[in-house]
Amino acid sequence: MEPISAHASARLRTRTRVVLGGLAVLFFGMSVLFFLNLWGRTGPQPAIPPVDLRFLDTSPWRRTYADLVKAREDLSDYDCYACHDKAKPPVLRFDSGHRLLVPQEHANIVMGHGSHDRNNLCYNCHNEPNLATLQVRDGRELGFDNIPPLCGSCHGPTYRDWEAGAHGRTGGYWDRSKGAATRLSCANCHNPHSPRIPAREPAPGPHALRTAGPPPLPGGLLR
Amino acid sequence: MNASPSNSSDKTSDAAMSRRSFLRGAAAFGGLTALAASLAPLLKLHEFTSTEEFLQKYYKEMTPDDMARVLRRITAEVEREYGVRPHVRDLKPMDGVEFIYALNLTRCIGCRKCVHACVAENNPSLNPEIQYIRVLKMPHGSMDVEKGDHTYADKEVPEKGFFYMPVQCQQCKNPPCVKVCPVNATWQEKDGITVIDYDWCIGCRYCEAACPYWARRFNFTKPEIPKDRLNPDMAYLGNRPRKQGVMEKCHFCIQRTRVGRYPACLEACPVGARKFGNILDPESEVSYILREKRVFIQLKEEMGTSPRFFYYFDK
Numbered sequence: 249m250e251p252i253s254a255h256a257s258a259r260l261r262t263r264t265r266v267v268l269g270g271l272a273v274l275f276f277g278m279s280v281l282f283f284l285n286l287w288g289r290t291g292p293q294p295a296i297p298p299v300d301l302r303f304l305d306t307s308p309w310r311r312t313y314a315d316l317v318k319a320r321e322d323l324s325d326y327d328c329y330a331c332h333d334k335a336k337p338p339v340l341r342f343d344s345g346h347r348l349l350v351p352q353e354h355a356n357i358v359m360g361h362g363s364h365d366r367n368n369l370c371y372n373c374h375n376e377p378n379l380a381t382l383q384v385r386d387g388r389e390l391g392f393d394n395i396p397p398l399c400g401s402c403h404g405p406t407y408r409d410w411e412a413g414a415h416g417r418t419g420g421y422w423d424r425s426k427g428a429a430t431r432l433s434c435a436n437c438h439n440p441h442s443p444r445i446p447a448r449e450p451a452p453g454p455h456a457l458r459t460a461g462p463p464p465l466p467g468g469l470l471r
Numbered sequence: 472m473n474a475s476p477s478n479s480s481d482k483t484s485d486a487a488m489s490r491r492s493f494l495r496g497a498a499a500f501g502g503l504t505a506l507a508a509s510l511a512p513l514l515k516l517h518e519f520t521s522t523e524e525f526l527q528k529y530y531k532e533m534t535p536d537d538m539a540r541v542l543r544r545i546t547a548e549v550e551r552e553y554g555v556r557p558h559v560r561d562l563k564p565m566d567g568v569e570f571i572y573a574l575n576l577t578r579c580i581g582c583r584k585c586v587h588a589c590v591a592e593n594n595p596s597l598n599p600e601i602q603y604i605r606v607l608k609m610p611h612g613s614m615d616v617e618k619g620d621h622t623y624a625d626k627e628v629p630e631k632g633f634f635y636m637p638v639q640c641q642q643c644k645n646p647p648c649v650k651v652c653p654v655n656a657t658w659q660e661k662d663g664i665t666v667i668d669y670d671w672c673i674g675c676r677y678c679e680a681a682c683p684y685w686a687r688r689f690n691f692t693k694p695e696i697p698k699d700r701l702n703p704d705m706a707y708l709g710n711r712p713r714k715q716g717v718m719e720k721c722h723f724c725i726q727r728t729r730v731g732r733y734p735a736c737l738e739a740c741p742v743g744a745r746k747f748g749n750i751l752d753p754e755s756e757v758s759y760i761l762r763e764k765r766v767f768i769q770l771k772e773e774m775g776t777s778p779r780f781f782y783y784f785d786k
Contacts (some may be wrong), residue, residue: 296598298700299587306588306739413756414763417743422755423565423731437742445742447627451583454622455600 296455303451308417308436313392315436326392328379337376340369360442373398373440399434410434520714521548529655530668530708538707541670545711552712553696557703559711562729564662570723570779571663571750571757572734574637576768577785578744581606581628581635588739589639592724593710594702596694603688603721604639604736614768639736640665640686640721641770641778648678648687657718663779664723666708674716683774687720723747750779 252260281287316323324330331353332338341349348359348368361367375383382390384401400407409415413429416437421427437445523544528537542559549557586604595601607619611632619636629635646665649657656671657678679687693715705711709725724734728747737745748755760783761767768782 296600298597298697299590303584303587304591304739306584309741409763412759412763414746414760415743417738417740418746418756419733419738421731422728422733422748426731429733432743445580447629448580448582450581450623450625450628451587453583453624454602454605456622 299451306419308432310436310439312395312433312435314394314433317393326380332379337379338370340371342368357441358439360444361440365442395440396434399440524670527670529671542707545705545707549701549705549712553698553701555698555701555703557701557705557711559705559707560726561707562709562725564660564664565729567751568749569661569663569751570642570728571748571761572642572723572780573746573757573760574780574782575744575746575785576634576636576782578742579606579635579637579740580742580744581608581623581633582741584739584741585637585736585745588735589721591700592702592727592735593722594696594705594712595688595719596690596692596696596713597700598695599692601688601690601694601719603686603719604637605685607636607638608633609636616770636782637736638684638686638770639780640682640723641684641776641780642721642723644777644779645775647681647683647774647776651677651681653677660708662729664725664728665720666722666725667718667720668708669711669713669717669719672717674718676718678718683771683776684778687718690715690717690719 311319313323313326338351341351343349346368347365348370350357350359359365359368371383372385373382375381375389378389380392382392382395382398384390384398386401388397390398396407396410400410406415413431416434417432419430421429434440521544523540527533527541533541538561542561545559546557549555549559583606586602586606589603590597593603595603605621607616607621608623608630609616609619611634616636616638642663642665644659644663646659649659649665652658653675654671654673656673657665657667659665674689676689679689690713694713696712701712702710704726706726706729709722713719724732724736728734734745734747737747746756746760748757750757750761752758761781764783764785766784769778770780770782772778
């Protein structure tokens with residue numbers, strides 16, 4: 249090998265010094281940039297708030313006559329003969345499209361039972377001679393606190409499912425030797441005048457990560 | 472001691488402060504610092520595991536005394552962490568019981584109450600969020616879960632033209648997740664529930680990859696549960712608080728169902744779409760449903776997992 253001349257070796261040393269010095273400055277500069285967070289990396293994700301307690305409420309949607317009796321609450325709504333005359337059962341009125349005209353006194357009742365609301369004859373369920381009770385088409389008279397057999401007289405398969413525990417809400421114990429199961433009545437979920445379950449607000453869905461983060465930390469020059 | 476050796480050592484040290492020895496010293500110092508820094512997390516080891524937990528036996532090999540000790544440890548840990556004294560038990564499967572879940576897709580309205588009842592019952596992390604139940608909003612006419620959307624944010628449900636299908640652990644009779652676990656930290660119990668021992672899990676996430684139902688969840692960080700949302704009624708294989716780095720999933724609310732109660736998601740369902748019970752009892756609701764109803768779907772039946780979770784339609 250040829251010996252390197254003094255001049256060449258000095259040049260080599262200078263070049264090495266420049267390159268190494270440059271690298272040192274570069275790394276130092278990068279560490280400063282990183283430390284000051286000049287490209288604005290995002291901060292921690294926002295805390296996910298616990299769900300609103302109303303979505304954890306498991307009480308039934310509606311209260312039945314039996315519930316009101318149990319809770320010793322005001323039953324004046326069921327006192328039909330406070331207004332009606334015992335000897336004169338109310339007459340039903342319909343419009344030209346055979347839709348029931350709900351009298352003003354009962355304006356809170358929204359009719360919507362059956363497809364095209366066709367089950368709109370009050371006395372299909374209410375007992376014409378005695379408004380304080382309900383009646384099945386076979387003539388049985390039922391109290392307001394015992395409506396499943398009445399509903400079941402038309403909705404046979406559903407009634408059968410309900411009796412077996414397959415329709416409607418249950419709670420408590422699946423193991424009947426350890427405790428009782430709680431059962432609900434038809435009107436705890438369905439409004440008898442419009443039984444279809446109305447649409448409602450769903451509980452919040454899963455929070456997607458990294459979609460709506462907070463504003464980035466101070467800096468952000470290089471974004 | 473005379474002066475000359477110290478003089479000479481001064482001299483040598485002066486001479487030794489060459490570039491080479493400086494670099495060597497700096498490298499050694501840097502190396503030691505790096506080593507110390509890399510070992511520093513060990514100082515926080517006590518936050519992650521205790522000696523007692525580290526030396527704990529495998530669940531199936533524990534004697535009742537061992538278990539009592541473990542339950543005492545968990546009680547103390549939960550009390551220290553959350554300030555709530557929990558009631559932790561080790562509940563064994565009951566004889567003559569095999570659990571089945573049936574879900575009526577005709578009734579489900581997609582209100583997600585089951586999701587949050589489950590969260591309130593089972594103490595999963597709220598931040599980051601872990602939920603066992605995923606409610607899929609699916610277009611009518613298809614059972615293809617790929618078409619489902621679980622992030623729907625509609626103002627009102629149900630929406631016309633869609634049905635809603637909640638998916639959670641299907642408690643398979645032939646569970647792929649159990650087969651892949653390298654340490655047997657998850658297994659199927661005789662009542663059909665596939666359980667996880669959170670103290671035995673090493674967090675490899677093989678089970679998560681093996682599950683075709685996307686049912687297993689991993690604790691990427693230390694779970695966060697607000698104190699006022701902690702459910703103190705706990706079971707060892709059930710809803711006791713988990714730690715970072717372990718898997719969890721739906722366990723049919725072991726802490727409730729193994730004492731005879733219904734699962735939390737069922738009790739919360741406002742339309743009664745969820746049915747649960749003992750399939751070995753011919754009088755149970757689920758026996759009635761499997762006998763009387765017509766259309767059943769075991770999700771991804773073709774995988775051969777044989778789920779204990781049945782979807783059905785009313786009409």
